[in-house]
Structures are given as structure tokens and as C-alpha cells.
Amino acid sequence: MKLSQASIGQDLPQLDIDITARLIVSGAIASQDFEDVHHDKAAANAKGTPDIFMNILTTNGLVGRYLSDWAGPDSIIKRIKLKLGVPNFPGDTMVLTGTVTAIENQTVEISFKGKNGLGNHVVGTAFIEPKVELND
Amino acid sequence: MSESHKELDLLRQKFVGQRVGPYYAWNKVSRTQVWQWCAAMGETNPNYLQKSDAVAPPTMLQSWTFRDVHGNYAPDSTDKNTYEVLGELDSLGYVGSVAVSYDQSYHRYLKEGDHVHSFSTIKDISDLKSTGLGEGCFVTEFAEYFDHDDQLCGDATITYLKYKPQQSSKTNRSETAPLKKVGRISPVENHDSKHFWQGLRDGKLLIQECSECQTKRHPPQPMCETCQSLEWQTIESNCFGTIYSYTAIHYPEIPPFDYPNVIVLVDLDEGVRIAAQLEGTQPEKIEIGDRVQAHIKEVQDGLALPIFKVTAK
Numbered sequence: 001m002k003l004s005q006a007s008i009g010q011d012l013p014q015l016d017i018d019i020t021a022r023l024i025v026s027g028a029i030a031s032q033d034f035e036d037v038h039h040d041k042a043a044a045n046a047k048g049t050p051d052i053f054m055n056i057l058t059t060n061g062l063v064g065r066y067l068s069d070w071a072g073p074d075s076i077i078k079r080i081k082l083k084l085g086v087p088n089f090p091g092d093t094m095v096l097t098g099t100v101t102a103i104e105n106q107t108v109e110i111s112f113k114g115k116n117g118l119g120n121h122v123v124g125t126a127f128i129e130p131k132v133e134l135n136d
Numbered sequence: 137m138s139e140s141h142k143e144l145d146l147l148r149q150k151f152v153g154q155r156v157g158p159y160y161a162w163n164k165v166s167r168t169q170v171w172q173w174c175a176a177m178g179e180t181n182p183n184y185l186q187k188s189d190a191v192a193p194p195t196m197l198q199s200w201t202f203r204d205v206h207g208n209y210a211p212d213s214t215d216k217n218t219y220e221v222l223g224e225l226d227s228l229g230y231v232g233s234v235a236v237s238y239d240q241s242y243h244r245y246l247k248e249g250d251h252v253h254s255f256s257t258i259k260d261i262s263d264l265k266s267t268g269l270g271e272g273c274f275v276t277e278f279a280e281y282f283d284h285d286d287q288l289c290g291d292a293t294i295t296y297l298k299y300k301p302q303q304s305s306k307t308n309r310s311e312t313a314p315l316k317k318v319g320r321i322s323p324v325e326n327h328d329s330k331h332f333w334q335g336l337r338d339g340k341l342l343i344q345e346c347s348e349c350q351t352k353r354h355p356p357q358p359m360c361e362t363c364q365s366l367e368w369q370t371i372e373s374n375c376f377g378t379i380y381s382y383t384a385i386h387y388p389e390i391p392p393f394d395y396p397n398v399i400v401l402v403d404l405d406e407g408v409r410i411a412a413q414l415e416g417t418q419p420e421k422i423e424i425g426d427r428v429q430a431h432i433k434e435v436q437d438g439l440a441l442p443i444f445k446v447t448a449k
Contacts, residue, residue: 117317
């Protein structure tokens with residue numbers, strides 16, 4: 001993405017992510033998070049949730065993918081601020097949406113949201129800089 | 137001061153403000169770990185996946201200095217456990233643990249071969265709160281990540297909720313129930329209103345008309361307010377109208393609606409006023425007097441509603 005192409009109010013294309021046990025477990029392992037609620041359904045039940053659920057680092061990774069898919073591989077994610085709401089359980093779908101909310105100097109601010117069948121799983125703000133190429 | 141307040145105060149005195157570390161990464165940043173992450177996340181950024189000199193997704197930051205699967209820190213790490221406070225909360229009965237917020241700044245992307253270490257400070261332990269998961273408190277950690285040259289490459293503020301799981305009947309039911317998406321509340325359909333909801337299911341927006349004096353009315357009611365007749369029939373609306381007023385709901389966001397959720401009062405061309413949702417136009421672009429058209433949409437099993445769109449300013 002070129003910074004000149006971004007405009008305030010611009011929507012990022014929607015990304016639908018099927019929440020599967022495979023995604024939750026592979027994301028937990030890839031992020032080195034071995035808390036039992038992310039791979040062991042019985043343990044998750046004992047802690048009051050109906051199933052295993054996605055860990056925050058996987059949510060973070062999916063948000064990072066969503067941002068870089070739109071902004072381009074060479075853009076630089078400077079900051080991600082997010083709040084988690086309802087969990088991502090297997091069998092659900094999380095719909096990621098985002099809007100450009102500010103452009104200041106070299107930084108594009110994006111407000112994003114991941115919504116599943118229970119409500120908002122994640123709501124947050126990200127700050128991205130496009131990579132400045134030598135020949136720009 | 138209650139017992140639980142005292143317990144939390146003791147934990148605060150013991151843990152808050154201490155910067156502990158270093159915690160070393162078990163391994164240098166490697167293409168293998170980056171590849172495993174990208175495969176799990178569906179990440180296709182070529183900079184993360186190139187054969188040499190791969191950079192790591194910045195969102196992996198926290199994972200580099202995590203403990204291994206057995207809960208052990210890498211050699212040369214401090215033997216102080218930054219998560220000891222979580223263990224003490226476990227022993228007080230707050231055994232549930234979920235991360236609730238995350239604020240990370242990435243100062244530089246890590247590259248293959250970088251060897252990371254981190255320091256961690258417990259910033260805050262909140263008072264007891266009632267939450268949807270149960271009673272508990274929020275623990276806020278600030279973590280700093282350095283490379284092998286001691287350059288700060290990122291930091292993160294992470295808040296966890298430690299809670300006492302509720303052993304309610306609701307929880308027990310949900311253990312076996314499949315995931316149930318939150319739907320709209322179904323309207324009450326009775327003798328006086330069933331024709332309206334059935335009409336929508338049949339793809340028609342029906343308006344009542346008095347059989348005696350031909351006055352049209354909405355919402356459905358048993359008696360004509362002009363001539364008090366109980367005799368009525370329906371006519372089918374052509375679904376066109378004009379915005380009389382509107383409101384936009386921004387917060388709180390309740391499933392299954394999309395936000396901002398715009399509700400319009402529309403004067404239908406047939407002469408009655410109806411409240412319904414409007415899609416496809418941001419609230420700041422809507423003006424009273426805009427022409428609108430309704431499409432009948434099945435929003436969930438057994439429930440169809442007229443949804444308006446602006447057709448002309």
C-alpha cells in the first residue's frame with residue numbers, strides 16, 4: 001500500500017475466519033502458550049467455559065495478518081492495542097473489519113473489530129507505517 | 137476491610153512495581169518457528185517466509201521468551217517467576233485466567249538469529265470486580281523485550297483477569313450444548329399481529345385497512361381508531377417511503393446487530409409510519425426526507441423484517 005492511497009474513512013476488506021479446534025490449538029502451540037484452556041476441553045469446562053478457546057496471541061497474530069494483508073508486506077506495524085470481549089470457540093466464525101480513522105505524518109491509524117456469533121471478540125486500534133523505499 | 141481486600145493488598149505489597157528478569161528465549165529467532173506461526177495464522181507475508189534473512193511477524197513478540205511446555209524458563213533466566221502472582225491468586229480460588237487487553241509497541245522487527253530476553257513488571261492488581269465469568273481481579277503486566285545487544289525492540293502492557301469460575305447451572309448446560317449464536321428476540325405473534333409477521337415471511341409488507349372507513353393503520357391493532365370498527369383487511373405496501381426521523385445506536389454493541397445500528401421511522405407512501413432498520417448508509421449521511429425502499433429479508437429462521445435502504449436524497 002502507498003500512504004497516498006489511504007484515506008480517512010476507508011474500509012479494509014472484510015476477512016472471515018472459521019474458528020476451528022485446529023486453529024485454536026495450532027495457534028496456541030505456535031505462540032508457545034500451553035495453558036490448558038487452549039487445548040484441553042475438559043480443563044476448559046472445569047474453568048467454566050463450554051469449550052477450548054483462542055488465546056490472545058493467536059487473536060493478535062490474526063489481527064497482524066489482517067493488517068499486513070491490507071497494508072502490504074513491506075509496511076511496518078508500529079503498535080497494536082486491543083481488548084478482548086467474548087471468546088472465540090470452535091464452530092464459530094470471526095469476521096474482521098477495519099476502518100482508517102486517522103493519518104498523521106507517516107502513520108495510518110486503523111480501528112478494527114473481530115465479531116463472532118456471540119458478539120465482539122476483539123476491538124482495537126493499530127498504527128502502521130508504510131515502508132519508505134530508497135527510490136520513493 | 138474484608139478478608140479478600142486484605143489478601144489482595146498483601147499481594148500488591150509483595151508484587152507490584154518489581155521489575156524482574158531477564159527471561160531468555162529458549163531459541164534464537166528461527167525460520168522454523170516463524171513458519172509454524174505463519175502456517176497456523178494463515179499469514180502469507182513473503183518477508184516472514186523467505187528462505188534466508190526472514191523477519192518475524194511483530195505480533196510474535198511475547199512468545200519468544202515464554203516458558204516451555206513444562207513451564208520452565210530458558211537457562212540463565214532469573215529464577216524469579218513473574219507469574220508467581222497468578223499462582224498466588226490460584227491458591228486464593230481465582231483459578232480462571234484470561235487475557236483481556238493487550239497494548240504492544242514494536243520498535244523494530246526481529247530477524248532470524250536475534251536472541252531475545254525480557255523483563256517484566258506487575259503494574260497493578262485491581263480490586264475485586266464482578267465479571268461475566270465470575271468474581272475476580274485484573275492483573276496488569278508490563279513487559280520489555282530486548283535483543284542480544286540490549287536494544288529495546290518492543291514492549292507490551294497485558295491485562296489478565298483472574299476469576300473464580302461460576303458453578304452455575306448455566307455453565308453446566310453449556311458444557312454439552314453446541315455453540316449457540318445470539319439471535320434477535322422473536323416478536324410476540326398473536327391474533328392481532330400474526331398477519332403482519334406471516335406477511336413478511338411471505339415476502340410482503342402488509343398494512344391494515346379498515347373495512348368500514350378505509351383508514352390505514354400501523355402497527356397492527358384490532359380496532360379502527362377513526363370509526364371503532366373491528367372489521368379490517370390488509371393491503372400490500374409497495375415498500376417505498378420517506379424518512380420521518382432516525383436514530384443511530386453506537387454503544388453498547390449487542391449481538392447479532394452490526395454497528396452503528398440505524399433505526400428509521402419511515403412514512404410509507406400508503407400513509408402509515410413504520411419503525412425499521414436501515415442499512416447501507418452511515419448515520420452522518422442520512423437526512424430527514426430521504427427517499428427509502430424496504431427489502432424483505434429473512435434475518436434468522438422464521439423471522440423476516442423490512443430493511444430499508446436510501447434510494448434518493
